[in-house]
Amino acid sequence: MDTIAIIGAGLAGTECTRSYRDSGGTADLILIDPRPERCELPPLSKTLFARELSHTPLPTPEATLMSTGATHIAPGHITLAGGSEQQHRRIDASRIVIATGLRARRPQTPLPGGPVHTIRTAADAAAIRRAAKTNTDIGILGSGYLALEAARSAADAGHQVTVYLRGDQPLAAAHHPAISRALMDRHAAAGVRFVLDADPSDYAAHALWIAAIGAAPVLPELPADWDRDGAGRLRVDAGLHVCAGGTTVPNVWAIGDLAHPATGPMAAWGAQESEAAAASQGAWLGAQLATAETAAETAWIDVPWHWSFQGPERVFTAGRVTGTDTPIVSGDEQSGRFQVLHFIDGVLCGAETLNQPPAHNAARKILALPPASRPTTSDAAGGVLDLRAWVRRLRS
Ligand SMILES: Cc1cc2nc3c(=O)[nH]c(=O)nc-3n(C[C@H](O)[C@H](O)[C@H](O)COP(=O)(O)OP(=O)(O)OC[C@H]3O[C@@H](n4cnc5c(N)ncnc54)[C@H](O)[C@@H]3O)c2cc1C
Numbered sequence: 001m002d003t004i005a006i007i008g009a010g011l012a013g014t015e016c017t018r019s020y021r022d023s024g025g026t027a028d029l030i031l032i033d034p035r036p037e038r039c040e041l042p043p044l045s046k047t048l049f050a051r052e053l054s055h056t057p058l059p060t061p062e063a064t065l066m067s068t069g070a071t072h073i074a075p076g077h078i079t080l081a082g083g084s085e086q087q088h089r090r091i092d093a094s095r096i097v098i099a100t101g102l103r104a105r106r107p108q109t110p111l112p113g114g115p116v117h118t119i120r121t122a123a124d125a126a127a128i129r130r131a132a133k134t135n136t137d138i139g140i141l142g143s144g145y146l147a148l149e150a151a152r153s154a155a156d157a158g159h160q161v162t163v164y165l166r167g168d169q170p171l172a173a174a175h176h177p178a179i180s181r182a183l184m185d186r187h188a189a190a191g192v193r194f195v196l197d198a199d200p201s202d203y204a205a206h207a208l209w210i211a212a213i214g215a216a217p218v219l220p221e222l223p224a225d226w227d228r229d230g231a232g233r234l235r236v237d238a239g240l241h242v243c244a245g246g247t248t249v250p251n252v253w254a255i256g257d258l259a260h261p262a263t264g265p266m267a268a269w270g271a272q273e274s275e276a277a278a279a280s281q282g283a284w285l286g287a288q289l290a291t292a293e294t295a296a297e298t299a300w301i302d303v304p305w306h307w308s309f310q311g312p313e314r315v316f317t318a319g320r321v322t323g324t325d326t327p328i329v330s331g332d333e334q335s336g337r338f339q340v341l342h343f344i345d346g347v348l349c350g351a352e353t354l355n356q357p358p359a360h361n362a363a364r365k366i367l368a369l370p371p372a373s374r375p376t377t378s379d380a381a382g383g384v385l386d387l388r389a390w391v392r393r394l395r396s
Contacts, residue, residue, distance in 0.1 A: 009033035012256025019286025029063035113205030142212030238264020238299035319350030
């Protein structure tokens, strides 16, 4: 009997299931997840304080859905949680896909004032909405996308918002300072107060706190020799197989937020924690599993990208945008619509765009091309490079 167990029915697990069936896979599929409401996570932070929380259910998979958690995984079988030790149930599976995602980190020290919430699930978002009354004084801890999305959603809904940043600008690990500064200025103009270089002595008492300080892998008990990175994610090879001592573990894969591609063409990017990567890995692996008999051994490869909507601000990245040798700001920073183009050895390798979705889409198309077909630093000389025109030229 060919049984595939997919553990975690979030975005990566659901995409893997869909793609497996769409590619003609006929094995028994078991999709395991204890979460009662399976929904897309990104809308939760964008609409956290909106009149209505945007709740987009994930598609119902063509698989046996088991509403329980896996407690133990080993090659060939998994154990599902039961009410008591005796009720734990073993399931044999010829192939296992681990897609259990992350859980939000909580601050290690108490924060002054009201309750501290995190945002990872629909239930978290609902709890925050219940806790916020009218014109609530909200403190937000964090310097990343979730912190800014929640802050802007709160400010736009009329709450008083203070964001405590670790450094002197948000998103410092993900964006060029020009983009970070522009976002901070625009959110400040909308009423968000920023406390820079904050440490616990700066924290005022707030009626409600949201901690958006990162996330850590959620993993059942696993064989001790399976390779992990420093954050505890599973290290996977080019084909997304789990590894033990640097060697592929046959018939076990990890995808989505908890997978860290450690070898192969995507190793340079490491773990991505993005909707795009989770969906792409799930879709790719589902097709691989369905065609394993015929498909040649291949590697998962895709242009990395990320999106974040912060109130009306649309910020995207495509390709490599950190650690590059030549970032060039293109367009008018003051207008709030510009790009930062990144080059390595003179060739375009990434693009950050603020409020220019069509330019982002063009960048993704260009970055999928071989380096010889991409713009160079001389094409961006003078600070203006029209990515959409570049794509049009390629077509003609
Ligand atoms: C609020 C929020 C906003 C976001 N916004 C953006 C955005 O704007 N842009 C972007 O690119 N990315 C965004 N992301 C990130 C994106 O949503 C994730 O990268 C993506 O959902 C990862 O998919 P996943 O399947 O790996 O994990 P998840 O979607 O987290 O799914 C993991 C699933 O595994 C289940 N699970 C956990 N433990 C077990 C167990 N023991 N047994 C069985 N099942 C288990 C969980 O219940 C969960 O359903 C956001 C994330 C959050 C939380």
